[in-house]
Amino acid sequence: MRKEYKTIREVVGPLMTVTGVEGVKYDELVEIEQANGEIRNGRVLEIDGDRALVQLFESSHGLKISDSKARFLGHSVELAVSPDILGRVFDGFGRPKDGGPEIIAEKRMPISGAPINPAARDYPDEFIQTGVSAIDGLNTLVRGQKLPVFSGSGLPHADLAAQIARQARVLGTDAKFAVVFAAIGITYEEADFFISDFNRTGAIDRTVLFINLANDPAIERINTPRMALTAAEYLAFDLDMHVLVILTDITNYAEALREVSAARKEVPGRRGYPGYLYTDLASMYERAGRIRGKEGSITMIPILSMPEDDLTHPIPDLTGYITEGQIILSRELYRKGVTPPINVLPSLSRLKDKGIGKGKTREDHADTMNQLFAAYARGKEANELAVILGDAALTPMDRLYAKFANAFEEQYVSQGFTVNRTIEQTLDLGWQLLRILPPAELRRIRQAHIDKYYPGFLGDEEN
Numbered sequence: 001m002r003k004e005y006k007t008i009r010e011v012v013g014p015l016m017t018v019t020g021v022e023g024v025k026y027d028e029l030v031e032i033e034q035a036n037g038e039i040r041n042g043r044v045l046e047i048d049g050d051r052a053l054v055q056l057f058e059s060s061h062g063l064k065i066s067d068s069k070a071r072f073l074g075h076s077v078e079l080a081v082s083p084d085i086l087g088r089v090f091d092g093f094g095r096p097k098d099g100g101p102e103i104i105a106e107k108r109m110p111i112s113g114a115p116i117n118p119a120a121r122d123y124p125d126e127f128i129q130t131g132v133s134a135i136d137g138l139n140t141l142v143r144g145q146k147l148p149v150f151s152g153s154g155l156p157h158a159d160l161a162a163q164i165a166r167q168a169r170v171l172g173t174d175a176k177f178a179v180v181f182a183a184i185g186i187t188y189e190e191a192d193f194f195i196s197d198f199n200r201t202g203a204i205d206r207t208v209l210f211i212n213l214a215n216d217p218a219i220e221r222i223n224t225p226r227m228a229l230t231a232a233e234y235l236a237f238d239l240d241m242h243v244l245v246i247l248t249d250i251t252n253y254a255e256a257l258r259e260v261s262a263a264r265k266e267v268p269g270r271r272g273y274p275g276y277l278y279t280d281l282a283s284m285y286e287r288a289g290r291i292r293g294k295e296g297s298i299t300m301i302p303i304l305s306m307p308e309d310d311l312t313h314p315i316p317d318l319t320g321y322i323t324e325g326q327i328i329l330s331r332e333l334y335r336k337g338v339t340p341p342i343n344v345l346p347s348l349s350r351l352k353d354k355g356i357g358k359g360k361t362r363e364d365h366a367d368t369m370n371q372l373f374a375a376y377a378r379g380k381e382a383n384e385l386a387v388i389l390g391d392a393a394l395t396p397m398d399r400l401y402a403k404f405a406n407a408f409e410e411q412y413v414s415q416g417f418t419v420n421r422t423i424e425q426t427l428d429l430g431w432q433l434l435r436i437l438p439p440a441e442l443r444r445i446r447q448a449h450i451d452k453y454y455p456g457f458l459g460d461e462e463n
Contacts, residue, residue: 008065013263016054018070027076035067080105081234092212092220111226115286122290127355131167131420134342142355144290146323148302152309155329159417160340166203167420176241182210182228185252221256236296248303270314278318285322325349338414367445368430379405404436
């Protein structure tokens with residue numbers, strides 16, 4: 001039994017000071033017991049000599065420090081894990097939230113984890129099919145990659161997250177696939193949407209959900225993604241599973257971090273966020289990847305809503321430095337009725353070339369991807385020119401490109417949130433759209449691929 005202290009000196013917001021402590025460590029768990037037997041929990045944020053600064057997990061409202069005692073437990077926050085966590089719903093502290101029994105722990109893992117040693121990392125090079133053409137065809141997700149989604153307030157990133165969680169799978173392998181889904185600072189309606197969607201589609205059987213609501217304490221919001229990543233590490237590196245981790249919304253996490261930093265009276269950085277925001281985000285993002293000699297892997301899709309749709313905001317800005325690309329949702333496309341409204345031109349997957357091609361997707365994937373990008377970019381320019389000068393100012397070829405851009409958005413990008421396309425269907429659809437352009441315009445595709453795939457869609461027009 002650890003020593004108890006009746007030397008609680010002050011409570012300010014979520015922070016509490018205990019004096020005269022000995023042998024207490026950073027991040028150690030604390031129990032605060034009141035005279036009536038009620039117990040609240042916290043963790044050590046800072047040690048200064050014999051003073052410990054404790055962050056409370058619950059509200060400090062009604063806490064009487066005069067007759068309370070603090071008990072330091074000698075270990076940090078841990079998650080009980082076993083294969084039974086699949087199909088379960090937990091809160092941000094790892095407690096069952098679905099009415100089911102407590103997990104009988106095969107082991108207990110500290111949630112702080114550790115980034116993967118760069119020397120032990122294996123290079124990501126296996127294609128993950130999400131069933132979303134704008135991602136699979138143009139900004140491919142690769143096993144072990146960190147690929148964030150940048151959204152805006154009111155855009156349907158929750159629908160996209162649920163769609164990817166339902167549909168994602170690794171092609172060409174018999175290894176088991178699991179999804180760890182962490183919802184951070186969401187509303188009751190959003191929580192109900194995710195849980196009911198996974199139950200309705202059966203995706204819950206291969207999913208572990210961590211749900212943190214907007215009215216839960218800030219410290220729980222900070223714990224939630226780390227709980228999810230700890231569960232993912234167990235599934236990936238103990239049970240040899242391919243794990244996709246989806247974290248939504250990282251902006252809510254960063255806001256909680258700013259709230260705690262302000263309570264600690266730390267010197268603020270950009271827009272009031274703590275100066276260590278970059279390091280803190282990196283300590284989470286870098287837990288994704290593959291390890292040499294291990295069958296399992298962790299692939300991560302963090303989702304964040306950009307305040308005022310500002311790409312230069314600290315959260316998307318710093319996330320972009322740490323991760324390998326970004327998927328950007330467009331308000332303009334959403335207004336047009338395009339779902340999911342993925343803006344493919346500024347989106348980027350830096351590892352896409354490693355996961356596509358013969359033996360992984362199809363030999364024509366890289367060429368068609370480059371051609372679709374180029375044709376769509378020119379078509380967008382033609383449409384913008386037509387808005388300013390009118391259609392009469394466009395050349396016949398510009399009109400073809402404008403027609404291509406419109407068809408590309410309506411058929412390729414827009415597929416709804418229930419359609420699950422295979423990579424073959426996505427590539428074939430790309431060729432079908434390229435038929436709008438004459439073969440001479442397909443300068444980014446090798447002739448052998450044009451000969452093989454382009455005539456296949458001419459149908460009755462030339463037969």
